Amino acid sequence: MSQGSILGLGLLVASVFLFIDSFECTEYSPPSTQGELPYMTSNVEEVSGKSFDYIVVGGGTLGCPLAATLSEKFSVLVVERGGSPYGNPFLDREYYGYPLIQADEFSSVAQQFTPSDGNPKNITVLLNATVKNIIFHNNSKANETRAHGIRFIKSDGSTNQTYEAYLNEAKNLGSSGDVILSAGALGSPQILLLSGIGPGRDLKNFDIPVVLDLEGVGEGIQDNPSIAVVFDTSPQIQQGEPPQVAGIANDFKFFIEGVVVWTSFNSTGNRIAAKIALPVSKGKLKLNSTDPRRNPFVTFNYLAEEEDLEQCVNMVQLLRRVAGSESVTVFLGHHSQSNLNSSSNQLRQFCKQNVKTFYHNHGGCIVGSVVDHEYRVSGVKGLRVIDSSTFTESPGTNPMATVLMLGRYQGIKLLRERENCLPID
Structure with missing residues (x-):
């Protein structure tokens, strides 16, 4: 990184x-x-x-x-x-x-x-x-x-x-x-x-x-693991300003935000993202070289602890509910980048394969x-x-x-x- x-x-x-x-x-x-x-x-x-x-x-x-x-x-x-x-x-x-x-x-x-x-x-x-x-x-x-x-x-x-x-x-x-x-x-x-x-x-x-x-x-x-799902943009929706509001779920240790993103040269999509606010997985930073211009070795160990992986599954399930809510579906098209109607084991694998940094x-x-x-x-x-x-x-x-x-x-x-x-x- x-x-x-x-x-x-x-x-x-x-x-x-x-x-x-x-x-x-x-x-x-x-x-x-x-x-x-x-x-x-x-x-x-x-x-x-x-x-x-x-x-x-x-x-x-x-x-x-x-x-x-x-x-x-x-x-x-x-x-x-x-x-x-x-x-x-x-x-x-x-x-x-x-x-x-x-x-x-x-x-x-x-x-x-x-x-x-x-x-x-x-x-x-x-x-x-x-x-x-x-x-x-x-x-x-x-x-x-x-x-x-x-x-x-x-x-x-x-x-x-x-x-x-x-x-x-x-x-x-x-x-x-x-x-x-x-x-x-x-x-x-x-x-x-x-x-x-x-x-x-x-x-x-x-x-x-x-x-x-x-x-x-x-x-x-540590870093906060993030999962993002990109949906088609409804044709009548134009690109707006960056989001100024985030949804914070009281019952979960994560929050959700939405933003319009470019999906190709001439099209956009809506990205709904969430991050685990309080991960328990920890990593370590070590030197890579004595040259300070070279980045160190960093291991964040994303989702290494079972608690974080379970939180990620909960995150994806909540994203599914948010994406299906009446107030959100008007902004979305019919296709998403992934099948969110998956089993718990499939969602666990989805989390492992798609976890991202929130910087x-x-x-x-x-x-x-x-x-x-x-x-x-x-x-x-x-x-x-x-x-x-x-x-x-x-x-x-x-x-x-x-x-x-x-x-x-x-x-x-x-x-x-x-x-x-x-x-x-």
Whole structure:
């Protein structure tokens, strides 16, 4: 499974309940050359050797609000392996939101995220750069290991030259900042492993010096199994906007959504999809290479547990009832991609053969196993993981709102701790 390649892509592609704008770390400015805003750069030389109060790895749904919040008071470097969405002819820029009945006004996340929530002079976004590992300093007198910075390389593979960026040293006995991994359930565990934090036996297989033997890194990774059934579109039905409502079944641990999809060059169909909200099957992430540009090995073990397989059968049966309901049949044609009037055993086989990802993967750096309740990596200083890799389950129908708010909340929390001169270590 490949990782994201565009800054804030999680903010660009959304359905179900939440539609939010693309990358908005600070006040919007007219795009500069190649779609980059003034605080963005793809030139690694501009960042190499410099120091910052915070380094955020990953410019996605969580990394953007986190970095923007921290930039109100501190200098922040955001390192993103992909490019900028601005100026990309393949991406549409649309503002989604909802009318508020009580206030009689239109509201969206993009409206609420104002210029005062970030200082463009304090933020640097390095694009098309992949973090190779974290730099650690070992203080033998204090008996502690602390994150000091990061090593990174160009994402395009044009060179293997390594560059470095650092955290500013603490001043006046205050607390220094952190390297914060917000690279997602696939990226953050991989970076920890490449940095020497993880199961020691696995690290030694790649000749990676062990900084911290931490068994939980890469463990417990999950994805929400999904089943989708495509029906013919009724001739009088035209393609509409993306769905803004999802049906949540109270008696089941899954939810249903519908969307119009292209089935061929000149025809469309209606897809009714459902996902298991709380799967019990768990997998593992392992390194594939010491090259951070190569994706890790990930095994999600979809439907490996009997409980998940039974839930999938229940899902398909519910999809059948939904598709046959009076309010839905007016949108559907006469043919579906599969025979849903099958036996339980046939439906079990159908689930195994047609299970898909919902791209809501999570786990791998779970709270209590890899990080504490303040998202600090256990056993080292100055290093945090704040993203979906810390979750034991994917929240709600779509996790983007939770992830975005977690980034904003943790940013505010860090600001308050620094303002009150409280240690953040």
